[in-house]
Amino acid sequence: MVEFVREADFVALGGTVLTLDAAGRRVRALAASGGRITALGSERDISRLIGPETTVLDLAERTVIPGFVESHNHPAFFGMTLAAPVDAGSPPNDTIADIGGRVAQAAKELGPGEWIRGFRYDDTLLADGRHPTRADLDPVSGRNPVVLTHVSGHFCTANSLALREVGITAETPDPPGGLIVRDARGEPTGVLVETAAFLVTSRLPGQSADELANALLLADEEYLANGVTSVHDTGIGLIGGAAELEAYALLRRAGKLRVRVRGYLFDGLLPGLDEGHPEPPEASADDKFAMTGVKIVADGSIQGKTGCLAEGYTCAPDEHGMMLLESADLGRRIAALDAAGWQVAVHGNGDAAIDAIIDGYSRLGSPRGTGRRHRIEHCQTVREDQLDRMAAHDVLASFFIKHVYYWGDRHRDVFLGPERARRISPLVSARSRGIHFGLHSDTPVTPVPPLEGIWCAVRRITRQGKVLGPEQAVDVDAALRGYTIDAAYLAGEEDVKGSLEIGKLADLAVLSGDPTAVDPDRIRELTVDATVSGGEIVWRRETTGARR
Template sequence: MSTNNAPEGSSSSSRTAPATRAAADLVLFGGTVLTQDPGRPRAAAVAVAGNTILDVGDDAAMLALAAPDARLIDLGGRTALPGFIETHTHPYFYGVRLDASVDATTRPGESVGDLVERVREGIRCVPAGEWVVAHGYDDTLLAEGRHPTLADLDPVSADHPVVLHHVSGHICVVNSVALRAVGFADASADPPGGLIGRDEHGRPNGVLYEAAAFAVNGCVPPPDAESVQRRLRLAGEAFLAAGITCVHDAAIGGLGGTAELDHYRLAQDTGRLRTRIRGYLFHPRWSRLIPDRLTPNDFAGPDPDLLRVAGVKIVADGSIQGRTARLTGGYHPGCAEDGMLLLPPEQLTETVGALSELGWQVAVHGNGDGAIDAILDAFEGPAGVDNPLRHRIEHCQTVRDDQLDRIARHRILVSFFVKHVHYWGDRHRDLFLGPERAARISPLAGADARGIRFALHSDAPVTPPPPLEGIWCAASRRTSGGAVLGADQAVPAGRALRGYTSDAAYFSFDEDRLGRLRPGYLADIAVLAADPTAGDPMSVRDIGVDTTIVGGQVAYQRS
């Protein structure tokens, strides 16, 4: 047996497996295997043949299955579990964030001036006339507690269109050069589903919300193919380092039509991207689906295990941080603002119905409880009792108990953005929702008590992707300020783990191929330094990912 290519910390012993039943070309042994298979939840070793799981069991039995030249990985007491499945993220835009020449990420206490100075420094080497796009500013962390405006950005450059994207992805700030390029002038009306921020004189101030912000993306020149491939590679490497082996892209179409699918295929063919992709077509960019009667079969590719168009994504409202999520009770404290619906409820219902008739699974973004009402009204007809197309609600931040009852009744799926508890929990409590509603964001315990099948996600680049951080958030409910927000909505780490493995696989009809370490399943495996379901839940996010295996091949190895 060959052990020359075992990772650091793995066995290089001269163990010799019996020649009989020599079928496995990879065996992981000597640790804890969390299979996520209810029939056999724990084991000590797992054997892999080709790209699938051959068997799980004790060390002796699995080593006995090894071929003479099999690779052996000694877990040395570490933990192997199914590769994590990230059910809502944006790989290309995460890659853009990783590849950006200008970083707009806001540090606590930083001023607007500090942010603007970083932009000024970043564009020194950008040729005149080229767009400068930066991501990640957060107005609630800035010392002034406000968005930058074109008055702040105009002095930076009169030669470059400049765009700063809000961390939520639902707002951006532009300078005057970019504002003119988008076509927004003093007399411009707000676009449907969007809002143009204005100064005290009624003139655009450079802050654009929802559809108005999305319009900017259509004006930025498309990236060249090599830039797209580089960004997909960067995102893929980060996913693998976090133990993620399958990613749901929640908005395919931003690069124009089928271009993203072509880029994904090329990246996978060339080895730049090794994670599996489940794509959700962004409905505003795919309006022809319904009139052209296109079905999922029209997007079938050569290897559905690697890349598959799984459904259609619709956005019903905005973000809580941008005060554009639709709330029934208004924003805190006693604010008349209640956010916005990006689609009239009747249009949402009509669209979901038409897509359902064509066989599409529909995933609808809904942060505010007002939007969730509209989503449930739209889903209940097509979902019936069993929800055969597995329609899903994305984020579902402020879902009420009566809405959880409706979700459970119709077996609707929910992908919770649980990391909001940590990254914005303090501000949800103090600025946006008030203590009572903030304590109930991402109510995992309430969903679990009702038997709702849920997944967890990071929405990268909005928050970092590591699932272990998401599991920690679900179990600890700890905010960035150190408070516990809604302790009664926490769930054990083992329950949260299902939201990144077996239950997550169900969201894209992959429950017979992914999410478990079970004979016949694809051999996607993450090796962790410790068992996330044992010990102190507060330490889960600090557990290291040592190795990530996709289809039986080591795709990431921590040095």
């Protein structure tokens, strides 16, 4: 396991190194040069590679794992929430009036006419049990246009001034795949659903390439603090349009992008993209950013009752959610992108939407020998028969595992009922069929920490402390792989990252303890003490020792 070189650039030793290779090997130390792992072995062997210019990380009996690979996130959107003047989430807000107070405070601090952005409101956690409307926002917003974005990202609500600024009136038609909610007189209430919300958020000011680059840097820091070294940005352009691409270009030219990003363009971003043009560009030489695929949104969210279900919602049996695209159109787009060489990632929460997605993939023929790795994102309510079809057509999945904790109780008691709810994110069923899957947090929808996601996959405990579908709980090794090597597989990168092996990128996270050895209930209590990218320590707690 040791491949001797004269002197290593980086050495980590004095702890447990979980390689997560196929054999599940554990060693005590590793070395890297030129950004790649060059040696794995005992402390004695690796110490011989230390020279005067070697950066030495003393693990002090901590545990090293591969850097986490987040297989579905929205970095620009996340950074915007970190910088927003209004936190509309619950907690800290219990009522719409609480959110209104934060809007009023922002209006006092900002000049008249400046836009007020807020994020993370959740109608299902507010005591009012509904979305805020322009009637709630107008009295507290002064002369400032206001837009609040739902925690799911599938809704927003705007005050009257914001609606006027973006040109939404009673005469504005609902866009395809979206809804402008109206009152009894036909006037917009301010609540905008699915593509109607996207229509508004894409037109907002404050989303220049420079501003989005600053948002990406805020997200970058949070990822590194949580041991995330690679992120799949699944929907570039969904929030900021083409300026998001320019923001990435600015950071790459300045050498400021530290987390490796694999980009999936929102399918409406570039002219002709949903027709399969242009063809995918070559991967970037610096390996910090590469365009990997295209993201399509097929339906909405379960908590917003817009996820498209075969059977009605428990709380509203006559409602089945909505498809944002007709099945034939979805299939056409999948086929065009596949023919052009793009990897396709389709958002599908409801099982009816998942049926349409699998139908689209199944018409492409066998993927064997083609290198094709198309995906279903979230895949929340996928049924057993659908998993059979996914396995038959080698369709991959990125499961939104944190739904179990953050929405499991409401899925069980409100939206899906106990039987469907216990099967959300059915990892054991997928694993038993050999389906490759990654796990994700969909940040900013839920918090970043992968350790929390691993805990969710292993324990399946809800916010109320109830176990939801224990038969779908996987072991710690499988959960770790869902955030490392298996997540890397989803982007075709398992040969360069996701496990600690000679020749692979020296991307790693240093944990305060061994997640395979602690009580499973304590996994999310572990901390990330350092993050290493390409053999360089890019983030660390002050107590983590490193010397040169």
